[in-house]
Amino acid sequence: MNSQTLKGGTVSGYCKPDFSDVQAAFTRNFTERGEAGASLCVILRGEPVIDLWGGSANSAASIDWQENTITRVFSCTKGAVALCVHMLADAGALDLYAPVSKYWPEFQKDCTTTIPVWMLLNHQAGLPALRKTLTADEVCDSRELAAQLAQEPLFWEPGTTHGYHALSFGALLNELIFRITGLSVRQFFQREIAEPLDLDFWIGLPPEEEPRVAPTMLPNTTAPPASVNPVAAHVRNNLGAFLLNLNDSTSRAAEMPAGGGITNARSLARLYAPLSLDGSFAGKRLLSADALARMAYATSASGKDQTLGIATCFTLGFAKSWGLGRVPAGTGYAIGERAFGHPGMGGSIAFADPAEEFSFAYTMNQMNGSPSLDDRAQTLIDEMYKALGYQTRDDGFWR
Template identity: 35%
Template sequence: MTIVQGHCDPAFTAVRDVFEQNFADGRELGAAVAVYAGNRKVVDLWGGVADRRTGREWLADTPCFGFSCTKAVTATAALLLAERGAYDLDGPVTSWWPEFGEHGKDKATAAHLLSHQAGLPAFGRPVDAEDAADAPARAAELAAQKPEWEPGTAHGYHALTYGWLAGEIVRRHSGRLVGEFVRDEFAGDLDLWIGSPDDVIDRAAKLTAGRRAAQNGADAPKAVEDGNVLERLAGAYVDPQSPLNRALNNPHPGKGGYNNPVVLRAGWPAAGMIATAGALATFYDRLISGTILRPGTLTEALRTRVRGADRTMLVESAFGLGYMRPAMTFFTPAAGRDTAFGHTGAGGSIGLGDPEAGLALAYLPNSMGDQLSGDLRAYRITEAAYASLS
C-alpha cells in the first residue's frame, strides 16, 4: 500500500482522497500534486516510487519530467520580453528574424508562433536527440522550411517544433536560451529547469509505461466517448505519415526515451522541463498574482486566438498565446471552463491557473497514462480542487 506524504489543508481533503485513490487503483507508480488557493499553498502531496528499476522512493524534492507542460513556461518567457518592448507580438517575425520569411512565411507574426499557427508542426526530416540539442540550428532549419499551411490561416499543435520557434523569440531578444532566461528572470528559486544539470537528472523520477486502461471507453471523458474519434486518434498515432505522428515523434528522444540524459540536459523548450509539482504550481500562482507578468499582459495572452479542429491532433483545441484554453485537449471542470488556462503534458501531467478562482495547480506522474483511452487522473484532481474552493 502506497503511503501518501505531505500537507493537505482540511478544506482540500477531496484532492488527497483522489490522489490516494489513484494509487489504490493501480493508476500510479509515483506522483506529486500541489495546489494554491488565494496565494496560499493548500496541497503539497507526493508518494510512490520514483524509479521502478531501483525502487527509489519519491521524496518531497523529487522532480519529474513535465513533457508539454514546458510550453507554458517557454511562452511566459517570450511574453515577458514582449511586455518589456523587445518586439511586437503582432508585428512580422521577419523584422527580427529575416530568414524566417522563406517560402511565403513573410507575413507570420510572433503571435502566430505562440498560438500554433506557424504551419511548421513537424520537421521535414528525421531529427535525433543530439541534433535537437542545438537550439539555434533547429530554429534555422524551421525558418528555411516550407510551411504546411500559410501562417495564420489555420492551427495545428506544434508538439515539439513549438519550442524552437518560441525559443527563438527568447534567444534573439535576450541572447539566452529559454532555460537560462527562465532561471535568470522568474524561476531561479524554484525546482524547475529547462535544461537540467546532472545532479537534478540523477534525482529526478524515471518515466515508465503505465497500466493501460480498459479499451472499452468506460473511463473516457464524455467528450471523447465517440468511438470514431478514438479510432481516428489511434490510427493517426501509429501512421508514420500522419501529422500527429510526425509532430509527436520527431525529434526522437533516442535510447531511454525521455529519460535520456541527452534530452534532459538539452531542455527542449516545448517538452524538456524537469520540475517538482510544488515548483510548477508556484509558477502558476505567481503568474496569476501578477508577479511574473503584468495582469494586462496575462489577460491579453489568455484571449483565445484559435479554437476548433486541430490539424495535428484531429480534435478540438484552443490556444491563447502559448497557453491552452479549455477544449477537448484541455479538459476542465465546469467551474473553470471560461477562466482556466495552462498546459497538459503527455502521459497525464498538467499545470493550471485560474485568475478568477485564485487557483493554481500542478500534477506530475512518472507512470505514463494512455491518453487515447481516457486517462482522467489529472482531471479528477483538478475537479476535486475546484470543488474544494466552494
C-alpha cells in the same frame, strides 16, 4: 497530514481540511488508477493549501517519491517558455504583432506570407514539424532545429487554422528569445523566473540534480498505428528519437524547451501563482494586468486540431479546456472557464485560474499514452473545483 503507507511507497505532505476530498482522490490514484509516483500542489490566493507527494520514484518500486523528487513534465514546459515571451513583450522588448522576421531575418525569408510573433504562440504558424525523421542529436539541438524550420515549407497558410506544434514550438520561441536577448530559454528562464520565484524547475538538467529525478515510465498501452494525417505523421517522426531516450541523462541535460522541463508540482504551482493573481507572487512582479489578459484570452479553437485530431483551444502560448464538452479519458480535460495553463504528454498538467485566484499542478512518472490527461489528473481537478463550490463541467468548463 500523517503519511499513508501504500504498496510501493507512501503519501506525504500537507493539505488543508477544506480540501480533504482532493487529498483522498490523490491517494486513490495509487490504489485505483495505476499511479506509480506523483506530486500535487495548489496555491490559493498566494498561500499553499495542498502540497502532496507519494508513491514510487522508480519502476522497481524500490525508491519512494520524496518531497524534492523531480521528473520530466513534457509540454508543461511550454507554459514556462510562453511566460518568457510574454515577459519580453510586457517589457517592450518584443512586439507580439510584429513579423517574426523583424527579430529573426532568416525566418521564412522566401515566404510571401508574413507570420507575426503571436502565431508562433497559438499554433497557427503552419510549422508543426520538419518533413524528416530527426536524430536524437537533432532533437536536442534547438538552434539547429530552428534554423531548419526557418527554411521549411509551410504546412498551411498561417492564420487559417491551427495544429499543435509539439516540438517546433520550443525551437521557434527559443530562437526568438535568443535573437532579442542573446540568451537561450534556459538562461532567460533561470535568471528572470526560476531564481526570483525559487523554482526547482530545469530546462536542461544540471548533472548534480540527476539523483533526484524520477525516471519516466512509458505507457503500458500499445502505441496507435501511424496516422493517415500527414501533419501528425511528420510530428510523430520528429518526436521518435526523443521518446526513445526519455531517461537518458544526455536528453535530460539538453535544452528542449518544447517538452524537456524537469520539475515537480510545487514549482509548477509557484510558476502559475502570479498568473492566478495580479502578475506578482512572493514579493516578485513578473507581469502587468494587460499581459495577463493577453495570456488568458483564447485565440485558436476548433473541433479538430490539425496535428492532434481532437478539439483543442489555445491562448497565446497556453491551453484552455480541451474537448468542447466531450472529455472522454485521453482526449481532453476540463478546467475553469477563465483558467489557462498546459498539459504534458503522459498526464501532467499545470494551470492558473484567475477567477478563483489559484494555481494547480500535478506531475507523475507513469505515462498514460496520451497527449492529454486521464482520470488521475482530471479527478484531482474535479475535486478541487467541487471544494470551491463549483457544480458542473458538462459543457467542458467547470462552472
